[in-house]
Amino acid sequence: MxxxxxxxxxxxxxxxxxxxxxxxxxxxxxxxxxxxxxxxxxxxxxxxxxxxxxxxxxxxxxxxxxxxxxxxxxxxxxxxxxxxxxxxxxxxxxxxxxxxxxxxxxxxxxxxxxxxxxxxxxxxxxxxxxxxxxxxxxxxxxxxxxxxxxxxGRRLYPRRSDLQAVVAVADAGRAASLVPAISEHAQAREADWRADPDGCGRRDVEAAMALAARVNAGAELDESELAMLACALTDVDVRDTLYALAVGADAANAEALWAVLSRTLPDPWRTEALVLLAFSAYARGDGPLAGLSLEAALRSDPEHRMADMLDTALQSGLRPEQIRELAGTGYRLAKRLGVRLPPRRTFGRRAV
Missing domain, CATH: 3.40.140 (Cytidine Deaminase; domain 2)
Structure with a gap:
């Protein structure tokens, strides 16, 4: 690290x-x-x-x-x-x-x-x-x-194991039980996406932002909401748009949601949440959390391109301000989808 x-x-x-x-x-x-x-x-x-x-x-x-x-x-x-x-x-x-x-x-x-x-x-x-x-x-x-x-807003942990618990699956049984609901939602979403790809993506991004605000306020997600989010993260345009939230005014909301999904979802859907969490942590200068999130993501999917790229950047000492530039793609996609993202926030001089 x-x-x-x-x-x-x-x-x-x-x-x-x-x-x-x-x-x-x-x-x-x-x-x-x-x-x-x-x-x-x-x-x-x-x-x-x-x-x-x-x-x-x-x-x-x-x-x-x-x-x-x-x-x-x-x-x-x-x-x-x-x-x-x-x-x-x-x-x-x-x-x-x-x-x-x-x-x-x-x-x-x-x-x-x-x-x-x-x-x-x-x-x-x-x-x-x-x-x-x-x-x-x-x-x-x-x-x-x-x-x-x-x-x-960074939390300091007594031990490395305490930090690892932030991204560890909290309940393996519950995670496994979500698979049927995710599969069912994926079939329904496929029909919506074929009818209107951009509209489907817009609804998913807006729903993710709304749920992120609820989670950061202490709410718990139900099975249908978790299934919806899991499926949304498999849509490349939705996922790449959501990366932009890491540099926006509501970045804390998004990071709270990615952390919950990282601890709750089963593989392979959990991997996308881990990489979003890693990007969010990296962008705000939290190298330890970013590193552990990427470590977990690459264990699940060693070929994940974004996880591998972020891990290489982190290991080579690339600074967050350079990583934040990747969020520009998300803002461009949001404009195409017709989604209004939170405005970019100003970062102080920090790096990981």
Whole structure:
């Protein structure tokens, strides 16, 4: 996962470490985190499970760091069990040596490496190379990035598993039970579409926007509404129009709907909801949610073109303002369908 926070300056290790939950969206545990530095500022942030770095090829991680545009990286190893153990430092040094070799192939180097037991107020960090530096982790919730995340509507999760639950199927039995209703609605919709393709698409887009507002207000969808939405997302023109909602004034409504559908619909219809959720999250600068949504979508359909394209963009560090340009297609389609979409909203300077 790659996340950018270009407005945060690298100053103190305790402050940098405390900022990681706000950037990643969750508190990392048993993790290797790379923070690319761009002109002394925090750039791309990449995290992998610590278990995957021991004796593993770190060239892909180095490629991601190089693609971020940074020139050096700060390495943070989060390990509650190993951090207090001086003998464990050799394992960390071995990881850093392998990483340094991989980075050097891209003209990058490690600026500093810190080991921390836990990322919370009172956590302790020390350097891995025996420099003697150590200190306390500042309060992550008092981090400027945490405050910015809250103001921008991003939720911070205690664990990665809590974030994963946002896109996980909530009730597999209920999801399976929706298949007959979806199939029945698909047959009825086919007749409507053949009679008037644009009219059918217009009605679906307008219905989706109305239901999104209801969902964001706390309403639950019934079986017929879920079936209608599942079928609507299989219509390319409808789906591509709905991508534009991610940059509109009612983007929060749309994202709430995509999250509900991601947790409720069965495959393969769930995949389209996951990709819409990923695009919405990516567009507003939430790389962690976008990444997990794409991971789930590609597990369901490895050949999904939009999911693959967004995943490639995210992994290569493409910034949200560039991704938002894709919404232009949705506005053009909406005009053809005769749908009035919410006006575009103004984004601040944030990137993932």
């Amino acid at each position: 790659t996340t950018h926070e270009p407005d945060y300056r690298f100053t103190r290790p305790g402050a940098l470490i405390a900022a990681l939950p706000a950037v990643l969206g969750f508190v990392p545990e048993k993790s290797l985190v790379l923070v690319a530095l761009e002109g002394g500022e925090m750039g791309a942030v990449m995290r992998v499970d610590l278990s995957k770095t021991i004796g593993d090829d770190l060239s892909h991680l180095a490629e991601l760091a190089a693609a971020s545009g940074g020139d050096t990286v700060v390495v943070v190893i989060v390990d509650a069990e190993g951090a207090p153990c001086p003998m464990c430092n050799q394992d960390y040094r071995d990881i850093c040596d392998d990483l340094s070799t991989a980075l050097s192939a891209h003209g990058m180097e490690i600026y500093a490496t810190h080991v921390v037991d836990r990322i919370e107020a009172g956590g302790r960090w020390h350097c891995v190379d025996g420099c003697g530096a150590f200190g306390a982790v500042e309060d992550p919730m008092a981090s400027p990035l945490a405050a910015a995340a809250v103001l921008e």
